[in-house]
Amino acid sequence: MNRSGNHSGMTPARFVRGLGMAFVIFVLVSPTILFFIWMLSLSLKFEIDNGAYPPILIPERVAWVNYLKIFQENNFFLYFWNSLVVTGAATILALLVGVPAGYGIARVSAVKSAMVIMIARMTPGLSFLIPLFLLFQWTGLLGTLLPQIITHLVVTVPIVIWIMIGYFETTPLELEEAAQIDGASRWQIFWLVAVPVARPGIIVSLILAVIFSWNNFVFGVVLAGRETRTLPVAVYNMLSFEQVSWGPLAAAALVVTLPVLILTLAAQRQIVAGLTAGAVK
């Protein structure tokens, strides 16, 4: 528990302490591991096995068909595509406006304009949704993916701006000043000097924007129609229409969240750095 190293070797007291720590680690991590194992188990069982008591962890017959079903009967290819389009567009747009904004805010120390976004971030998504819903209805955009792309900017733009402010504040000004003396314009300095240095920050903000846009549910619930559902909305709708058919439902839940989990594991270091960047400084 403490940060200082002990100098002694393996004493009995130390062994007991190690055992105690192993136990605490086990208690902390097992809910996560058990949850995902159980999710996988549910998704691979037929209804008979899912309804068995006591519950069965590893079934005798594996129901791969659950996965087949959600793509064949529930149109999951379309919803997957919708999710890709909404998340992709909302993330790219956010990077396009957010990276320069983060740079500008960091350089002029425009903390006030930053505070505006901060207060806006505290507002619940639903309160943006009432007026935007009406607006999209009047303009006849509701049947398209555009309303969701636009509202997802509420999620992605602040993430990108915040993380980029943090990065540009730490990048050294000397290089930029040298470039300015050499006669480079502001945009040249931005593109050729500042952006390459801040590339790790751009990647972090990209990853986080993708994850939080992908996971977003509330905008889709209000704005998506039958053809424009994203994956989280589609999986929720399965619940209401299919009664309780656990196997395909769990399979769908896994399909929705798997891309994000893979991304999390692959980019774990960058994500942790991004989320704790402010706190560490």
Next chain:
Amino acid sequence: MSGLASISAEVVDAAQAAPAKPKLDRRRSAGYWPFIAPALIVVGGVIIFPWAFTLWMSVEHWELGGSQQFVGLANYLRLLSDSRFWDSLWHTLVYTALSVVAPLVLGTVAALIFDSKFPLRGLLRSVFVMPMMATPVAVALVWTMMFHPQLGVLNYLLSLVGIPSQAWIYDQVTVIPSLVLVETWQWTPLVMLIVLGGLASMPREPYEAAEIDGATGWQKTLYITLPMILPFMMLAVIIRSIDAIKSFDIIYAMTQGGPGTSSETINLYLYNVAFSYYDIGYGSAIAVIFFFVIVLMSLVLLHLRQRTQWING
């Protein structure tokens, strides 16, 4: 939505904590506004305009498809005598308080653990962080199956240790604690990461001094580590409070505010009024009040956090 406020709060913090940079003179700094303008336009369009619009709608009697007329503060006055609103406010307070305290305790313990060295630490930390990145709706649906009173795995696990079956989300008394269990499962990692960041930035000198004085491991944790990470714990409290009070996905997907209205928080009530009953004017008034509740809570917490800052010097 959860987790986002986190980032903003952290970075604002960083901005405040960062040593003052030599300011650019006004003429030079003006040249940076073209960088910021596009983002300001976007923010204006999707955040500030809807806000102004909401304020305006909140003083109208306006049902979707029906007529629309100015009613002044009638919507706000209606809130005062709306017992369902007060119930939802109470549910929100209970839900938020529990969803802050439980992850705070567990996340701090986890941070202290993950700060020490042990085999497989990197892998276990990756696993531990996974819940907060998982899609909330997907998580909620699997928990719903696990909560099932007859077939759910949770009641089976309880029966193994001799605890009687629970009704979990299907009972008015246990529904909020059950939802908080899911919220805690998902967001403890965020608290862990914040506190872990604090631990990583701590100076070593106090420990060396304490060791010379013969302090035990527990004494060091209690009298040195905890006071020094207190500001980071407060930061976690702020972030968690803002996220928990706005919680929607988990509650909507699992109970839709039920059974009855026993887990209906303000956010859920707001959704029902605006998008189930299509009472746009009244829903807007709830949205405005809800926003002020969040701002008020944030200000109180920020004030409290200032008071813990002196420990940092």
